[in-house]
Amino acid sequence: LRSTINDVAKLAGVSKSTVSRVLNNSGSVSPQAREAVLKAQRALNYHPNRVARSLVSRSTMTIGVLVPDLRNPFYSTACWAAEKEMRQHGYSALICNTDNNPDLESKYLQVLGEHQVDGVLVLGGSDNINPLLNFKARENMPLVFVDRPVLESRLPWVGIDNVRGGMLASEYLLDLGHRRILFATSDFTKAERDRGIGYKNALAARGIAPNPDLYITIEEDCWKRQNLSQIVKLFNREARPTAIFASNDLKALTLYNVLKEIGLGVSSDVSIIGFDNIDVTNLVSPPLTTVAQPIAEMSKKGTEMLLAWLKGEEMIGQAVEMEPRLVVRKSATAVA
Amino acid sequence: LRSTINDVAKLAGVSKSTVSRVLNNSGSVSPQAREAVLKAQRALNYHPNRVARSLVSRSTMTIGVLVPDLRNPFYSTACWAAEKEMRQHGYSALICNTDNNPDLESKYLQVLGEHQVDGVLVLGGSDNINPLLNFKARENMPLVFVDRPVLESRLPWVGIDNVRGGMLASEYLLDLGHRRILFATSDFTKAERDRGIGYKNALAARGIAPNPDLYITIEEDCWKRQNLSQIVKLFNREARPTAIFASNDLKALTLYNVLKEIGLGVSSDVSIIGFDNIDVTNLVSPPLTTVAQPIAEMSKKGTEMLLAWLKGEEMIGQAVEMEPRLVVRKSATAVA
DNA sequence: CTGAAAGCGCTAACAG
DNA sequence: CTGTTAGCGCTTTCAG
Numbered sequence: 001l002r003s004t005i006n007d008v009a010k011l012a013g014v015s016k017s018t019v020s021r022v023l024n025n026s027g028s029v030s031p032q033a034r035e036a037v038l039k040a041q042r043a044l045n046y047h048p049n050r051v052a053r054s055l056v057s058r059s060t061m062t063i064g065v066l067v068p069d070l071r072n073p074f075y076s077t078a079c080w081a082a083e084k085e086m087r088q089h090g091y092s093a094l095i096c097n098t099d100n101n102p103d104l105e106s107k108y109l110q111v112l113g114e115h116q117v118d119g120v121l122v123l124g125g126s127d128n129i130n131p132l133l134n135f136k137a138r139e140n141m142p143l144v145f146v147d148r149p150v151l152e153s154r155l156p157w158v159g160i161d162n163v164r165g166g167m168l169a170s171e172y173l174l175d176l177g178h179r180r181i182l183f184a185t186s187d188f189t190k191a192e193r194d195r196g197i198g199y200k201n202a203l204a205a206r207g208i209a210p211n212p213d214l215y216i217t218i219e220e221d222c223w224k225r226q227n228l229s230q231i232v233k234l235f236n237r238e239a240r241p242t243a244i245f246a247s248n249d250l251k252a253l254t255l256y257n258v259l260k261e262i263g264l265g266v267s268s269d270v271s272i273i274g275f276d277n278i279d280v281t282n283l284v285s286p287p288l289t290t291v292a293q294p295i296a297e298m299s300k301k302g303t304e305m306l307l308a309w310l311k312g313e314e315m316i317g318q319a320v321e322m323e324p325r326l327v328v329r330k331s332a333t334a335v336a
Numbered sequence: 337l338r339s340t341i342n343d344v345a346k347l348a349g350v351s352k353s354t355v356s357r358v359l360n361n362s363g364s365v366s367p368q369a370r371e372a373v374l375k376a377q378r379a380l381n382y383h384p385n386r387v388a389r390s391l392v393s394r395s396t397m398t399i400g401v402l403v404p405d406l407r408n409p410f411y412s413t414a415c416w417a418a419e420k421e422m423r424q425h426g427y428s429a430l431i432c433n434t435d436n437n438p439d440l441e442s443k444y445l446q447v448l449g450e451h452q453v454d455g456v457l458v459l460g461g462s463d464n465i466n467p468l469l470n471f472k473a474r475e476n477m478p479l480v481f482v483d484r485p486v487l488e489s490r491l492p493w494v495g496i497d498n499v500r501g502g503m504l505a506s507e508y509l510l511d512l513g514h515r516r517i518l519f520a521t522s523d524f525t526k527a528e529r530d531r532g533i534g535y536k537n538a539l540a541a542r543g544i545a546p547n548p549d550l551y552i553t554i555e556e557d558c559w560k561r562q563n564l565s566q567i568v569k570l571f572n573r574e575a576r577p578t579a580i581f582a583s584n585d586l587k588a589l590t591l592y593n594v595l596k597e598i599g600l601g602v603s604s605d606v607s608i609i610g611f612d613n614i615d616v617t618n619l620v621s622p623p624l625t626t627v628a629q630p631i632a633e634m635s636k637k638g639t640e641m642l643l644a645w646l647k648g649e650e651m652i653g654q655a656v657e658m659e660p661r662l663v664v665r666k667s668a669t670a671v672a
Numbered sequence: 673c674t675g676a677a678a679g680c681g682c683t684a685a686c687a688g
Numbered sequence: 689c690t691g692t693t694a695g696c697g698c699t700t701t702c703a704g
Contacts, residue, residue, distance in 0.1 A: 005683095017683080018690060029690085048681085051387055053681080055391055055682070055698090069416070070415055073407070076406050076407055076409070077406075077407050093430070096423075097420065114384060115428060116385060116386065256620075280409075280589070284592075284616075285596060353675060356700085357673095360699080362699090365674085385697055391679095392679075393680090
């Protein structure tokens, strides 16, 4: 049904090599032959079969994208930026949602290998990169990481200094006079734990002793199934926290609701600061003060690095660190 | 570098046909041969090359997903559900973000064709499906639509009755005593226009004459670049609207901000109802009352239909209509 | 039960 | 400038 290069060759009265040459602008072809081929192509509405082409060229023009959760605006934005950059360079994105599940991650890696993707962009995920390292070694596969630690692997990486970001957030609250600051995290990723370190550092720098009760872990998916009784308890105590630093915006917004349920107002009663600066932070009330992570640029940069690698540039050891940036909105105010 | 079926065959001391047979569980193979092959496979860490396999089997186990904007939570949820369903059936998702751009859509279609995807799932988009129809005819490509009109094409479709959804929203506001109800839409898609029809129908049923001033169009991407002066003007008038029906949640949340800027409280001063029921509607304050569209199920169902088609089932003419459902939260209250 | 052979649609030397 | 030849890695008749 679909026409092949042979059909075009036949109709144009040339050999398929010639057809291939004009379609790929390789070698040189006489004007007449070129014209005939182009005409035949149009007549047959011929488009080359990339599968066949890939088999010989050993490049599928396809890149795998590993992402923890597409429903999370942070990651959907990352995918959006990555896909856009890939497309602009002729690559297609094979998107794989790992559900934060390491087993699935490994399975996907295998599938991506079988599909002969030209490389893999890894967005976020746990710190266990061993399966990825094995994969890279086994398949000799270019791998670039965004927002996920690469340890000693020297694999290309783009991210931010999360310790610094954590300090930025905490210092802002401290400057507003807050002293009992709750840090709410899932501690699922190194990024989050680093933010926690920044939090502790900031407090320590002001001579505030760490209080384990104020470093609490809630599940990563809390925004889907909310049962945050531990937090509620904390705010029913005598000396309740006056501010919250949430390890990401989704958690911060979830806490908006928790506070509301127990009759506490964000900003008026409790200041909140988030992390990431996802789009919706502007749409909530009060608008969320947060530490911005330029995820779209990070993802774009990561893709650029992967593309450079595919073009043959040496990328091992490359690391790009972007700047976290405090975005002041209305959710954090001076302590009463 | 990567081992091939020949390497396995050699190591196992059999022909590559036999290797192929055990790997695909086709034909019959002696237990010894099977064992030898499996052992060799493990030893070489062999994984079949799907590109080569696809070339002969004429199936890439790959499905294209056309989506208008991954950053929109409505669509990222749709992609999430689609990808999940595909993966569970061994298919991979080639995700294509069209940026609501018809030209890009056509380009993507061509790329997907060249990649020999087994089918395409179309999520949302404009009503102009001609390029898709041509593509389907040309490439004989299975195509399923989610949340996008298919006109007379009889292509498989899953969606909701948007007129009905629009009435649901409008009637709820009417029941709360509202009479000056603003409908804010981009009217970019038929879905939105249908909601507008539902709005008009509902008003008409109560004998309320349509007021063109209260049917206003704002850009689809208003949540990114907000300049909603027309809305502001409307609310500075004497008899301002007491309620807003926004054609989707993102617009509703944007209007939260607009109202706030001009000192009007959502629910207290102006009731708002949205459409879609995206995840964040729960996280804003007040939580958004909206008409839920079961996008995850819709997307899953659409994928199931596409998969059924790929298995050879007759799908032309199939249409699945799901139910829009009013989700009452706090953003709409009785008129003062 | 198994191997040899042909071929999927395309690219890439290699002669001419 | 162009056609012929030989595969890319795999599946699939078809004999045996």
